[in-house]
Amino acid sequence: MKIDIIGSGVSGLCCAHAFLERACEVRVISASDALDSSCCSWWAGGMLAPGCEGESAEPLIAALGVESMKFWQALTPNYTRAGTLVLATSRDRPLLDNFARNTQGWQKLASTQMQDLEPDLAERFNSGLLFADEAHLDPRQSLGQLIEQLKSRGVEFTQRVIDDGPGNEYSSVADWIIDCRGLGAAHQLPDLRGVKGEMLHIHSTEISLSRPVRLLHPRIPLYIVPRANGVFMIGATMIESTERSRASVRSVLELLSAAYALHPAFGEAEIIEIGVDARPAFNDNLPRLRRRGKTLSVNGMYRHGFLAAPAMARRCVEFALDGIIPKEVMDENTP
């Protein structure tokens, strides 16, 4: 069976992998010929944190997340299962209680445990919540590995921009067209919106972290994800806007102040990169599978690209090849 996949973000690549596993002939068409900043997966945090996300996400996300984590664990050597640490400064302590009340799968840490887990933070934070089952990965490395694997197994990558303009509808002899363009498909999916996010990469040798840390704050919730070689990813703002460029001074200032509040050593860190993009999301912030003819669109990953994409890809393949309708994510099935 011939499958065309449009889009090479985390969603497109996971779909390509899933169809390949079922012995389909897969082609990936994307706007860029390399893995780069043109897709918002490039800017992802790479936290696989179904428990923490449960604070504001529907239970479906946790279910998809647990399933997806197995995929990443098998695929990428940089998958690290070290849990997530959730902290609050003493003045924001009530937020930690709120967070605990609205989530599951955590354990409360005493100061001796903090010392064992994150010695650099123990002096400043004597309590927190540990979500021990959670993991993280490096998104760019993982996507790179996925592309390499797909190419070595014969998947063809074609560069072409498909912009949905009138008269420019994509047509193909493929049996299924899998549309994974994210906000690039906004013309076809008018209920898709953008949620702008800004992030930074910084470098410091003065502090080390073994796991993602979330610092709760009433207005500026922050996470820091450790990457290899002293690099940290700091993210991310959530602004109701389709704007995909223009990181604002205020956002960067807030993110960096929060990092500084986590540990003053971040004050001396080097800023490597400031990134900005918009996440594709539907109104309930849940992903969707939609069929229109032989086009299947997989979209609306919101801030859960890495957490949801492998599980969504499996549903997409099972629908296309086995006719199994995934009721929990499919809201249109027009033959």
Place this chain on the structure above:
Amino acid sequence: MSLNLYGSEFTSRFLIGSAQYPSPAILLDAIAASRAGIVTVSLRREAGKDGAGQQFWSLIKQSGARLLPNTAGCKTVKEAVNTAHMARELFATPWIKLEVIGEDDTLQPDVFALVEAARILCAEGFQVFPYTTDDLVVADKLLAAGCEVLMPWGAPIGSGRGLNNPFALRALRAHFPDTALIVDAGIGLPSQAAAAMELGYDAILLNTAVAKAGNPVAMASAFAQAIAAGRSAFHAGAIAPRDMACPSTPVPGSPFWHSGGGQ
């Protein structure tokens, strides 16, 4: 009697904020459950270029509620005035909730800048809803600047502490019996909203207590009931508290007069 704000009538006395909800879908459900006639929206960050936040705002408009744009996050007169101009253009409304923050820890208003910004905006034809403290003198200056509505805080924004100073809020109500007074900020529980309404306040504006609740939709409904209850109680005329017990059953003529208590 309905709530009158700058000549517009509203049956609900609940104004709800639109930030921090788990999703827009839950926001819309919460607005419906709150039965609020007015929804505040911030535009400082969402505005972006070329109306990049339009999509979110049109979504809120679907609720049917009237939008009250705010100047949240502004710290100077100029910033607040510019944001108000942007809001008038984007939302085609003279309404503006004026916030000029003077202190980062408490997010309390810079009342001097607030009065100045209010004066400028009222003169330009804006209908200003100033977020202020419970200070009587500041309230008086805001009215002199042209405001017809005042929005004193209950407690610092997002703190959920309720009415920090009921005495000052009562004094404000007594001094300005004919001005629309809305308690804005600091409300955490429906009982606190009811307490403000029992003091005779005209309406309640809140956001965090609903958006960050475990179940925002259920909490919106709880607040709607509390606000309505508080208003009814205010009109019904409360009894004065007293120290000694006072039997609710009329004692003279009671057939159990001689039988002692509890028999």
